[in-house]
Amino acid sequence: MTNTPEHDTTPAPTPAEIRRWRRYLADERSEAAVYRDLAARRSGEERAILLGLAEAESRHEQHWLALLGHHVGHPQRGTLRSRFLGFMARHFGSVFVLALMQRAESRSPYEDDDHATDAMAADEQIHEEVVRALATRGRNRMAGSFRAAVFGANDGLVSNLALVMGISASGVSNHVVLLSGISGLLAGALSMGAGEYVSVRSQRELLEASTPNAETRHKVPLLDVEANELALIYRARGMTPEQAEIKAARALDAPHQESDVAAPAPDVDEHEAVGTGLGAAASSFCFFASGAILPVLPYLFGLSGLTALVVASVIVGLALLSTGAVVALLSGGSPVRMALRQLAIGYGAAAVTYLLGMLFGTTVA
Template identity: 55%
Template sequence: MEPTKEQVRRWRRYLAEERHEADTYRALARKRTGEEREILEQLVVAEGRHESYWLELLGEKAVPEPRVPLGSRILSTLALTFGSIFVLAMMQRTEQRSSYDIDEDVPAQMAADEHVHGEVVRALAAKGRAQLSGLFRAAVFGMNDGLVSNLALILGVAAAGADPSMVILAGVSGLLAGAMSMAAGEFISVKSQRELLEASAPDPEAELVLPQLDVNVNELALVYRARGLSAEEAQEKADEQLASLQDARNQQQTQSQFGADYDGFEEVGSAVGAAASSFCFFAMGALVPLLPFLFGLTGMVGVVMAAIVVSAVLFFTGSIVGILSGQPPLWRGIRQLLIGLAAAGVTYLLGLAFGTTGV
C-alpha cells in the first residue's frame, strides 16, 4: 500500500535523525579509546540498522537526502562546542524519544533498541557527570544567584529613584560581597561534606590487621553486616576474605576489596575548586545586570535592558542544565527564566513602593 504524505514526512525525519545519531557517535568514538570506543562503534552499527529500515520503507522517496531537524542541529552544535559530556547527555535525550513508542510504523524491536541505547549512553555519561557534578553545582548556583540577586538589587535601587552612580555602586558592592560570600559558603559546605564522608570511609589501617584475625573466631562478618549485608551474606564474604589471606599474592587485592563498598568523594568535588567556581560564576552573573548602567543607560531604559540581558542568560544557563541532565532544554530554560524574573520583580516592586513613599 502506498504510504501517505504524512508517513513519508515522518519516515524521512526518522531517517535523518538516525543518520545524525550515527554521525555523532562516530565523531565521539574518534575521541575515545578502549572499551568506550568499542561501545560507541557498536552504537554506530545499531543506528545503521535503523537507517536501513527507513531506507527500505521509503525507497525512492528517500531522495533527496532529508535534512536533520533544526532543533537537533542546534543541540548538536552546542554539545560539540562544550564537550563530550554534553554530546552524551544530548544523545541520551535523543535516544529516549517518545515518538517511536507511539508510532505504529516503528517496529517494537526498534523502539526497544532506542531505550536500551539511552541506557548505554546514560552509563557512559555517568562518570563525566560525577566528575562534573561538584563544580557544576557551584557554577550553576553561582551564576544563577549572581544574575538574580544583583538584578534584584539593581532594579530595587533604580526603582527607588537613586542616582545612576548609586545604582552602579550598589551593583558593584553586590557583586563583590555576593561573590565572596558564595565562595566562602561553598568552601565551608563542601569541606564539611567531605569531612562527614571521610568519617564514614573505611579506615585504611584496619586492613593491615586482617592477616592477624583468627579464621575461626572473628568479627569481620560484623563489618559487612553493619554495611547492610544479611548475616549469611556477610559471613560468606568474610570467609572469602580470610581464605584469600592464605595466599600472600592476593593480599593487595583483599585490601582493596575491604574498602570496595565506599565510592569516594568524586561527586562532591574539591572545596577549593567549588569555592573558585562559585566566586567566578557569581561575579560573571552579577556583572550582567550591571552592564547597561556601566554603558551609560539610566532610568527605565537601563532597567529594561538589564532585565533583557539577564533573561537571555538565565534561559541559556537553564537550557545547558537541561542538556546535561538529559531533559528538554527548552522547558528547563523557561523554568529558570520565570523563577529568576519573579524574584527580581518582587524586589523591583518593593523599590517602587519605597521610592514612591519617600522612605
C-alpha cells in the first residue's frame, strides 16, 4: 500500500480507479454523516466517541479527494444502505444503526486496495471495535426485554403454525381449526407471560441474594484485629488464603476508609436482570400473541383447507425471516444465514406436526 498520494510521480488514474475512488469518497462522507447524526442524539462520552469516529472518516475523505484531484466531479450519493442508515440515525438513533455500522466497518475494502494507506485499513478495523463496544452498551440495556420479545414472537409463530397445521391435517372442520388456533394463541400467550414473569422475578431475587449487604462495610472498624473473619469473605470470593489475609489486613489498617467488603462478587453478571418481571411478562405475552395470530389470519378471513395452510405458511415464513434478520443485525451476524435458520426451524417443527396430524387423522378415521 502507498502511504501518501503522490500525483507528480504516479500515472493518471484509470476510469475504473476514478469510479472506485468516488464510491469510496461517497461512502466515507455517508459514514461520517451517520456518526454525526448519532452523536446529535447522544450526550457525554458516547457523543464524544461518535464525533471522533466522524472526524476519522473525514480524514479518509480527504485522502480520496487528494487522489481524485480534478477528477472528483460532482458529489455522489452514498449507497442505498448508507442512506438508509442515515435516515435511521437521524430519526431513531437506535442500537440497530450501530449494529449495522459495526458490520459495515468490518467489510472495509481498504485492506486489499493498494490506493488506501495502511493507516486507513487499520483505522477501519479499530472503528469496528469502537462501534462494537458502543453497540454492546445498547445490547446490554435491551437484553432482557429483547430476549423476551424474540422468544415470545418466535414461539408464537412456530407453535401456533404447528398447532393449526396439525389440527387441519387431521381432517377436522374449518371451525375447529380456527377455534384451536385462537385457543392456542390465548393459552400460549398466558403461559409465556406467566413463565417470563416467574423467570425474571426468580432471576432478580437470585441476584439480590448474591449481592453483599451494604451495611457490612460499616462493621469493619469494629472488628477484633486479632481474631476476625474478614479474610473469609475474600476467600469465599475466590482468593487464596494468603491473598485474603493480606487484603483483610489492609482493610483493618485503614478501617475508616471505604471498604470493598460489600462490593458485588466479580462473577455476578448484573445485566442479565435487565427489566422487571411485569415488563418481561407483558412483552412476552404481547409478542407471543402477535406471532400466534398470524397462522390464524387465513381462517379468520374465511379461507379453508389447503389454501389456508399455504397462506398461513407463507405469512409465518415471512415473519420468521424477519425475526431472524433482526436478531442477526443486532448480534452482528449474517442476516441471510440467521433468517434461513429461523425459517428452517419453524418449518421443520410445523412439518413434523402436520405429518403427525395426518397420521392421527387417518388412524381415527
